[in-house]
Every structure is written in structure tokens, then in C-alpha cells.
Amino acid sequence: MLPNLPPEPAATPVPAGAPAPEWRAWTAAAALPAPLQPVSDPRLARAGVSLWLKRDDLIHPVVSGNKWRKLLPNLRAAHAAGQRRLLTFGGAYSHHLTAVAAAAAATGFASVGLVRGDELADAPRNPALARAERDGMTLAFLSRADYRRTLRELTEPATTRRLTERFGPAYLLPEGGSNALAARGAAELVTELAGQLPDLGPGDVVCCPVGSGGTLAGIAAALPPGAQALGVAVLRGGAGYLEAEITALHRAGWPGRTFDRWSVDHAHHGGGYGRIPAELAAFTDRFEAEHGLRLERRYVAKAVSCLYHRALRGDFPHGTRLTAVITGAPSDHD
Numbered sequence: 414m415l416p417n418l419p420p421e422p423a424a425t426p427v428p429a430g431a432p433a434p435e436w437r438a439w440t441a442a443a444a445l446p447a448p449l450q451p452v453s454d455p456r457l458a459r460a461g462v463s464l465w466l467k468r469d470d471l472i473h474p475v476v477s478g479n480k481w482r483k484l485l486p487n488l489r490a491a492h493a494a495g496q497r498r499l500l501t502f503g504g505a506y507s508h509h510l511t512a513v514a515a516a517a518a519a520t521g522f523a524s525v526g527l528v529r530g531d532e533l534a535d536a537p538r539n540p541a542l543a544r545a546e547r548d549g550m551t552l553a554f555l556s557r558a559d560y561r562r563t564l565r566e567l568t569e570p571a572t573t574r575r576l577t578e579r580f581g582p583a584y585l586l587p588e589g590g591s592n593a594l595a596a597r598g599a600a601e602l603v604t605e606l607a608g609q610l611p612d613l614g615p616g617d618v619v620c621c622p623v624g625s626g627g628t629l630a631g632i633a634a635a636l637p638p639g640a641q642a643l644g645v646a647v648l649r650g651g652a653g654y655l656e657a658e659i660t661a662l663h664r665a666g667w668p669g670r671t672f673d674r675w676s677v678d679h680a681h682h683g684g685g686y687g688r689i690p691a692e693l694a695a696f697t698d699r700f701e702a703e704h705g706l707r708l709e710r711r712y713v714a715k716a717v718s719c720l721y722h723r724a725l726r727g728d729f730p731h732g733t734r735l736t737a738v739i740t741g742a743p744s745d746h747d
């Protein structure tokens with residue numbers, strides 16, 4: 414099952430001589446390559462490893478981090494297909510929903526967000542959903558069963574027809590935005606990294622948090638021989654499922670190729686999405702104080718804390734160079 418690739422869009426061709434798409438201005442605001450910064454920490458030095466931060470959180474003022482990398486190729490595809498609306502899926506606190514709303518608003522697309530949980534329809538909006546609505550996203554709330562079914566059957570014509578009848582023609586993005594194009598967009602960060610660390614290869618571990626897996630899939634596919642990708646699951650109970658999703662993304666994005674130097678750590682989710690246990694909060698506070706950098710907590714803090722925990726218990730061979738991808742910035746609605 415692979416509800417990852419958007420179905421063939423019902424394209425209305427862009428008229429010749431149409432004004433330059435707004436997303437061109439949007440992409441021009443991107444600061445690439447994202448900086449790579451060393452972290453100097455005696456605890457890590459004693460453990461025999463070095464740590465670098467790939468600052469994807471600095472890419473773009475509106476939508477940064479992996480959301481920028483994953484959305485850009487999809488915006489291009491939506492535009493090329495003549496679509497004017499993006500439709501996607503997420504939980505009530507989904508970063509992906511707010512990112513799609515903001516990107517759509519900035520680039521001239523309408524946006525629709527299908528939210529898991531119909532009990533939320535009449536509840537006061539949480540800050541993330543309020544933010545998405547302020548950016549013009551139309552929200553529709555589905556029962557958990559409907560939500561699951563719609564995602565599972567996303568590539569079936571009947572589903573597309575139903576969504577089109579209700580919301581108008583739209584470019585469909587799966588939950589979390591992880592389709593083959595998104596994974597290929599995320600892979601670009603490794604191309605940048607290889608320019609910043611010319612000897613990237615054996616002895617390197619590139620680490621990112623994992624929600625739906627698109628970012629890790631892209632990193633794993635693009636690393637040069639010998640280098641390893643390590644994803645840190647931020648959701649509880651994803652063992653097996655996430656690996657299957659990532660393998661499916663590899664099959665869809667890099668047909669005929671297989672990648673095996675990647676793994677997902679399922680021991681550092683802290684109890685589930687959005688759960689920040691006291692030790693994780695303490696770790697994050699200390700890291701922020703020592704290194705002068707605020708960490709986004711649902712994802713990034715879990716990945717960085719996992720790297721520290723595993724480095725300090727001796728998981729990485731002496732001399733390993735760790736790169737933590739800072740996949741997003743802290744937001745005011747977390």
C-alpha cells in the first residue's frame with residue numbers, strides 16, 4: 414500500500430503568459446545552503462565523537478526546515494499541473510498542516526486541511542489550527558475512522574472524486590507531506606552537506622527526527638557510501654510501520670535502488686508525540702543554555718537528546734562525526 418504519490422491531477426493548463434508564479438519569490442527568499450555549525454562540548458569529546466548542526470531551521474523566514482525542503486518540489490508539481498489548491502491531512506498539532514497553510518498563503522494556492530478527530534470541529538481552536546486558519550486554510554474535521562480510510566484509499570479514483578466534489582480540484586499531499594517528491598527534496602540537504610564536509614562517508618552519522626519518515630528517507634538515499642543515517646522516532650509505537658513507510662518512499666522515489674545504511678531509533682520518543690518528559694526538558698534547557706540555541710521540542714530536541722544519550726553510552730565508534738539536522742525552528746504555537 415502506498416498512498417504516497419498524489420494521483421494524476423485533473424490539470425487545467427496554466428495559460429501562456431501567466432504571471433510569474435508567486436512561489437518564485439518565495440523560493441528566492443531561501444538561504445541555501447543551510448549553515449553547518451560545530452558544537453563544542455567536552456562531554457561529547459570525552460565520548461570520542463564530534464557534533465555538527467545542519468541548520469535547516471534557518472532556510473526560510475516563513476516555512477523553514479524539512480517542511481521547506483519537502484514542500485518545494487510539491488509546490489512546483491502542483492503549479493506545473495495547473496492546480497490552485499493544496500489538500501492535505503494532519504493531527505490537531507501537526508506542523509505539516511500549519512506549514513502547508515503558510516506556504517500556500519505565500520505562494521497563491523488555496524489550502525484545505527483534513528484534521529484527524531471530529532470532536533475538534535466545535536472545540537476552540539488550538540494555536541496550531543488557529544494559525545492555519547489565519548493563513549486561510551479551510552479545515553474539515555474527520556472522525557478517526559474516516560480519516561484513516563480516506564488516507565488508505567487516497568489513490569483510489571472514488572476518493573479523489575469525493576474530495577473534489579467537496580473541496581474542489583486539489584493537489585493532494587499525504588499526511589505529513591511525505592511522498593516521493595518530498596523525500597527527493599529532503600535529499601538535497603545531503604548534497605549540500607557533501608559540499609560542506611567533502612570527506613562525508615565512513616565515520617559519518619547523519620541524524621534527524623522522524624515523524625512520517627520523508628526526511629529520513631531522503632537523507633538515507635542521498636548519503637555517500639559508508640555514511641549512516643539515523644532517524645529518531647518522535648511517535649510511540651511506530652516500530653516496523655515507519656521502516657515500511659521509508660522503504661516504500663525509497664521504492665517510489667528511487668526506483669530500482671535499495672538503501673540499507675539507515676535505521677530508526679524507537680527508544681527516544683519520550684512517551685509519544687508532543688510528550689516532553691522532565692529529563693528531556695532538562696536536557697534541552699541545558700543544551701540551549703550551553704550552546705545559545707533554542708531547540709524545537711516535539712522533534713528536534715528528541716533527536717539531539719538521543720544523539721547525546723547514545724554517544725555518552727558508547728554506541729558510536731571513536732572518531733564518529735555526528736551531524737544533527739535541525740529540521741525546524743521553535744514556533745510560538747507549540
Ligand SMILES: *Cc1c(COP(=O)(O)O)cnc(C)c1O
Nearest residue numbers: 508624625626627628712740741
Ligand atoms: C514535520 C517535522 C519533522 C518530521 O519530518 P518527517 O519527514 O515527517 O519525518 C521533523 N522535524 C520537524 C521540526 C518537523 O516540523
